[in-house]
Amino acid sequence: MATGRTHRPATRSRGIPEATVARLPLYLRALTALSERSVPTVSSEELAAAAGVNSAKLRKDFSYLGSYGTRGVGYDVEYLVYQISRELGLTQDWPVVIVGIGNLGAALANYGGFASRGFRVAALIDADPALTGKAVAGIPVQHTDDLEKIIQDNGVSIGVIATPAGAAQQVCDRLVAAGVTSILNFAPTVLNVPDGVDVRKVDLSIELQILAFHEQRKAGEEAAAAAGRPAAAAAAVRKQSADQGPDGDVPAVMPA
Amino acid sequence: MATGRTHRPATRSRGIPEATVARLPLYLRALTALSERSVPTVSSEELAAAAGVNSAKLRKDFSYLGSYGTRGVGYDVEYLVYQISRELGLTQDWPVVIVGIGNLGAALANYGGFASRGFRVAALIDADPALTGKAVAGIPVQHTDDLEKIIQDNGVSIGVIATPAGAAQQVCDRLVAAGVTSILNFAPTVLNVPDGVDVRKVDLSIELQILAFHEQRKAGEEAAAAAGRPAAAAAAVRKQSADQGPDGDVPAVMPA
DNA sequence: AGATGTGAACACTTTCACAGCC
DNA sequence: GGCTGTGAAAGTGTTCACATCT
Numbered sequence: 001m002a003t004g005r006t007h008r009p010a011t012r013s014r015g016i017p018e019a020t021v022a023r024l025p026l027y028l029r030a031l032t033a034l035s036e037r038s039v040p041t042v043s044s045e046e047l048a049a050a051a052g053v054n055s056a057k058l059r060k061d062f063s064y065l066g067s068y069g070t071r072g073v074g075y076d077v078e079y080l081v082y083q084i085s086r087e088l089g090l091t092q093d094w095p096v097v098i099v100g101i102g103n104l105g106a107a108l109a110n111y112g113g114f115a116s117r118g119f120r121v122a123a124l125i126d127a128d129p130a131l132t133g134k135a136v137a138g139i140p141v142q143h144t145d146d147l148e149k150i151i152q153d154n155g156v157s158i159g160v161i162a163t164p165a166g167a168a169q170q171v172c173d174r175l176v177a178a179g180v181t182s183i184l185n186f187a188p189t190v191l192n193v194p195d196g197v198d199v200r201k202v203d204l205s206i207e208l209q210i211l212a213f214h215e216q217r218k219a220g221e222e223a224a225a226a227a228g229r230p231a232a233a234a235a236a237v238r239k240q241s242a243d244q245g246p247d248g249d250v251p252a253v254m255p256a
Numbered sequence: 257m258a259t260g261r262t263h264r265p266a267t268r269s270r271g272i273p274e275a276t277v278a279r280l281p282l283y284l285r286a287l288t289a290l291s292e293r294s295v296p297t298v299s300s301e302e303l304a305a306a307a308g309v310n311s312a313k314l315r316k317d318f319s320y321l322g323s324y325g326t327r328g329v330g331y332d333v334e335y336l337v338y339q340i341s342r343e344l345g346l347t348q349d350w351p352v353v354i355v356g357i358g359n360l361g362a363a364l365a366n367y368g369g370f371a372s373r374g375f376r377v378a379a380l381i382d383a384d385p386a387l388t389g390k391a392v393a394g395i396p397v398q399h400t401d402d403l404e405k406i407i408q409d410n411g412v413s414i415g416v417i418a419t420p421a422g423a424a425q426q427v428c429d430r431l432v433a434a435g436v437t438s439i440l441n442f443a444p445t446v447l448n449v450p451d452g453v454d455v456r457k458v459d460l461s462i463e464l465q466i467l468a469f470h471e472q473r474k475a476g477e478e479a480a481a482a483a484g485r486p487a488a489a490a491a492a493v494r495k496q497s498a499d500q501g502p503d504g505d506v507p508a509v510m511p512a
Numbered sequence: 513a514g515a516t517g518t519g520a521a522c523a524c525t526t527t528c529a530c531a532g533c534c
Numbered sequence: 535g536g537c538t539g540t541g542a543a544a545g546t547g548t549t550c551a552c553a554t555c556t
Contacts (some may be wrong), residue, residue, distance in 0.1 A: 327539080
């Protein structure tokens, strides 16, 4: 047996559901766009549409954060941006290292979405000596040998793994040993980590396979319909939302 | 009353839960690895460990597919590989187009995980004329002008969008108009699609933000613990699994 | 009037625990 | 004996619908 803890501590006030946490970044993005257009307030209906969820869900989500809206009016955009940023921990600076500077690593290094939030790419690391010293996205690539020192010198607690599958677990172990406690894994492998370390996984091939499943089903239903069958559950409601899994989604959250 | 008219058509045999579908690719990957090592059978316990889930969940998942195991023995690896592949629709060939050949698009084009399953990159498409004709991963890049023709000539039903956010909706509209019914979106935007079209979203920045949330919480709990508080819900069980949301996760499934 | 915030109903997912078969 | 397959229980997430407040 693993977690010997009894029930579930409840924790009321701080207990923001995982599904809600997974949607906060979506709301934040929509709100940031409104903020840039200098929109002062939004209703749950409008914001929900912009974020691609339904308004009841959005209101419920916000209710876990507190009562930040005004009845009859809506939400103050700037205020909400601040509250959500704070809740997500984006008001502080998160130095991040990216390990594995292939096409994907380079794409991540260049990705603007990182810097625009509290994330700062503190270092790029690769095992290929030929890359060492070369700059990608204006940041010099450093060699894997120095991984531990880089982590410690920069106080890095979040690591991104974009190496081939074969190297991922080894890199992961070193990151964890050096003090990293959150890992975003792009390698198609299950990572084993000790308790207290979070892993989130992004897997391109898995997403495509899920699409293929639904695609196949559509084709089947089409054929059935054409053949005169009522196609009862045919368009069986497909999900909206944003997790694809809290573990979701689409990406998945792995154990701690 | 005869033919299940009442509630939810039930569809018994075909009703595979979304959460289960999201995990099938994980099982498939673990099984493929076993198959390559010529392992003939596995128990739910072993396979679950390899896939990073717990065994009860795995057995439940498989129970939706049918009774493919042998009590007292386990599952036949080859047979399961076949059954899951078939269920996911991977026994057929899925031509895919990738639109937006920047670093990310190139990374996707080079990604081995596609070809290894039923996916075939039928074409790479980019709006930059300077790229047209250049080969990436051995596949020539074609110009956006020819998008519709490419889709139709190749019978493409799955499209991958790796363009900047600003271009994503427009590309999406053209893909859908040309006949694409499943889209994997890497651009940080909410895509609007008509009924019957599936969108899955992979968002790098969202995943990092979710990690930051947990990371912040850990830091807080640490401080609290150091200050002598029991830190009750501290290690509040973190999720395992694979969706990160079906929607989830992770990535998310959008409406149809 | 108009929109938020939320209890309660509903739906989906996970886990338990054991009957059933090899 | 060992391991699968599955009802039933528990837990999580979503939706409804309306009381509540501006």
